[in-house]
Amino acid sequence: MNDIVHWALKDYDGKLDPDRGLLLWGDIGTGKSTLLRIIRQFCHDIRPPKDGMRYWFRMTNVIDICAEFSDESRDGGYYAIQTYITSSRQAFDELGSETTPTGRWGNFENVMQYVLQRRYDLRDNQFTHATTNLSLKQLSKVYSPRIYDRCKEMFNFVEIRGKTFRKTYTSEDDGKT
Numbered sequence: 079m080n081d082i083v084h085w086a087l088k089d090y091d092g093k094l095d096p097d098r099g100l101l102l103w104g105d106i107g108t109g110k111s112t113l114l115r116i117i118r119q120f121c122h123d124i125r126p127p128k129d130g131m132r133y134w135f136r137m138t139n140v141i142d143i144c145a146e147f148s149d150e151s152r153d154g155g156y157y158a159i160q161t162y163i164t165s166s167r168q169a170f171d172e173l174g175s176e177t178t179p180t181g182r183w184g185n186f187e188n189v190m191q192y193v194l195q196r197r198y199d200l201r202d203n204q205f206t207h208a209t210t211n212l213s214l215k216q217l218s219k220v221y222s223p224r225i226y227d228r229c230k231e232m233f234n235f236v237e238i239r240g241k242t243f244r245k246t247y248t249s250e251d252d253g254k255t
Contacts, residue, residue: 082113085234086121094234099207101173101233103214107242110209111137111171117207118169135167135207144176144189159189163196169207174220191221198228206232 084092085100094100100117102110118135125133146158162168170190178188197206210217214235218226 082117082236086117086124088125094236098234099169099205099232100236101207101229102209102236102238103212103217104238105240105242106211107244108238108240109243110211110238113238114169114171114207114209133167135169135205136165137169137171137207138162139171140173140176140190143170143193147187147189155185159193162193164200166203167205168197169209171209173208173210174212174217175210178220188221191225194221194225194229194232198225198232201232208233 081093082100085094085096088096090096100114102114104110114137118137121133143159143162147154147156149158152158162170170193173190176190178190194206197204212220214226217229221229
């Protein structure tokens with residue numbers, strides 16, 4: 079957590095590069111998404127405004143992005159996901175949980191691989207964050223070694239390990255034995 083605080087304060091002497099986004103990865107239920115929401119608020123509160131704007135980023139679940147891409151009832155496809163490509167600050171929650179490939183009108187695309195590639199192409203003017211339950215090796219397999227290699231330039235990889243904070247359901251919870 080200290081490394082993340084130093085990153086948020088733009089401490090260039092810290093372990094994390096303040097010019098790259100955060101990719102929080104690790105075990106299921108360890109609070110990666112919650113932590114990223116806290117980081118968003120913390121950066122908004124402590125970083126000085128730039129050009130009159132406070133630090134903020136949109137956080138979107140990748141399943142929703144793929145649903146927008148595949149929506150055949152309205153303007154889906156590449157047009158629907160442009161906001162996630164061109165937004166100056168964007169966080170992707172649950173990277174790797176989406177269906178791949180995602181289909182639309184008989185065309186199929188690994189949507190998040192496409193989005194990550196395009197954000198990499200525009201990385202000098204953008205900041206990208208993400209959460210995932212995938213290991214780094216799994217990320218390389220799902221999005222290709224080429225995209226994974228580009229992610230190394232876009233992200234600080236922060237491993238979050240531990241037991242789930244979620245309450246697990248047992249038959250004792252409903253009084254049944």
